[in-house]
Every structure is written in structure tokens, then in C-alpha cells.
Amino acid sequence: MIDSLQEFAGNFPDWLQWAGVLLVSAIPFVESYFGSVIGVAIGLHPVVAIVVAVIGNVxxxxxxxxxxxxxxxxxxxxxxxxxxxxxxxxxxxxxxxGVPGVSLLGQTLLPSQITSSAMVGFGANRNVVAFWQVISIILWGALFGVLATLGIELALR
Incomplete structure (x- = not known):
């Protein structure tokens, strides 16, 4: 599946590949972490890959x-x-x-879309959930984007 999404994003014209990463990052289970990896893998600057992956996921x-x-x-x-x-x-x-813990740790079990919807379903304040989910999305996207960049640089040596 990741290969297909990488091909999808990579088939956009060079100047528009960021939009492909933004779109695939909006998909549950792809999110900011795999979106940033896809962006780095298709040749986007790591900062651009991470930012657009985060935006799509958010x-x-x-x-x-x-x-x-x-x-x-x-x-x-x-x-x-x-x-x-x-x-x-x-x-x-x-x-x-609580909301912060589930937001930060929940990404290891379920997509942010599912965990955030569930927390709201449990009665958590929507704005608090959104705030902590944005923090989590940024952290996970940055972590995976950096790891992807380091992995590609290591592979090129």
C-alpha cells in the first residue's frame, strides 16, 4: 500500500508533489508519519515533506x-x-x-482520526482533543521524517 501511495505522490509534477503528499497524509493509517516518509522518499526537502504531511493529517x-x-x-x-x-x-x-496521553501514545495503536473521534465520543472537549492531536501529529511526522531522511542518507553512502 505504501508503495502505491508513494507512486501516486511521485507521479505528480515535481512542482506539485507536495500536494500528493498532503493528500495521502489525510488517509487514516498513513497520517503524518508515513506521509513524511513518502515525501522524503520521492525527493521532497524533508522540511516540506514533514510540513505538508502534518497539514494533510491535521x-x-x-x-x-x-x-x-x-x-x-x-x-x-x-x-x-x-x-x-x-x-x-x-x-x-x-x-x-487522559487526552494528552491518548493523543501522544494512541498513534502507536490507531490512527489519529479514530482515537480523536473516540475521545470526543467519550465526552472529551473537542478543542482539547484537537490541540493535543495536532501536537502528536507534528511530533510523529517530524520523528518519521527525520528517520526517513537519515535512512536515505545512510543508504546513499
Whole structure:
């Protein structure tokens, strides 16, 4: 899948390849971390690759957060919400680590779009979730972008 996405982004004209990286970074499970790797791998400057990957991921995540918030508001109006067994693990993590912890660590388990939607579904403040998710997206994108750059430089030696 990553090869296909890399080919997709790489097939854009050179001056527009950043847009391909932005688009693929909006896809859950690709996100800023694989988006920045794809950008570096197709030859974008690492800073450009990381920035556009972060922007693509943030746009997608914000759509999920505020969309989930609107759905939750309608679904829970005058009702009590029951938790499904599949969400209980994430809920335990949420209860233990809070919004910052789930935002920063949740990327290792699930995409930011899913974890952020779940946290909003649990009743977390949308703006707080969005804030911490943006921080997490930036950190993960930068980490993977730097690792990709170092890996490519090492491979070229």
C-alpha cells in the first residue's frame, strides 16, 4: 500500500508533489508519519515533506473530531451512552492517560482520526482533543521524517 501511495505522490509534477503528499497524509493509517516518509522518499526537502504531511493529517483529523462531536451531540441528546466492548480498551487508556496521553501514545495503536473521534465520543472537549492531536501529529511526522531522511542518507553512502 505504501508503495502505491508513494507512486501516486511521485507521479505528480515535481512542482506539485507536495500536494500528493498532503493528500495521502489525510488517509487514516498513513497520517503524518508515513506521509513524511513518502515525501522524503520521492525527493521532497524533508522540511516540506514533514510540513505538508502534518497539514494533510491535521485537516483530516479535524474533520473527524468536529464531525464526531456533532454526531455525539445529536446521539446523546437526553440519552445515556452505552459503551461497546471494542471501545472499552481505548476507554481504559483514555481514563488512565487522559487526552494528552491518548493523543501522544494512541498513534502507536490507531490512527489519529479514530482515537480523536473516540475521545470526543467519550465526552472529551473537542478543542482539547484537537490541540493535543495536532501536537502528536507534528511530533510523529517530524520523528518519521527525520528517520526517513537519515535512512536515505545512510543508504546513499
Amino acid at each position: 485537516i483530516s483529523m479535524l474533520a473527524f473530531v468536529y464531525g464526531a462531536g456533532a454526531i455525539r451531540d445529536k446521539a446523546t441528546k437526553n440519552k445515556q451512552v452505552e459503551e461497546k466492548p471494542k471501545r472499552q480498551r481505548l476507554k481504559r487508556m483514555f481514563d488512565k492517560f
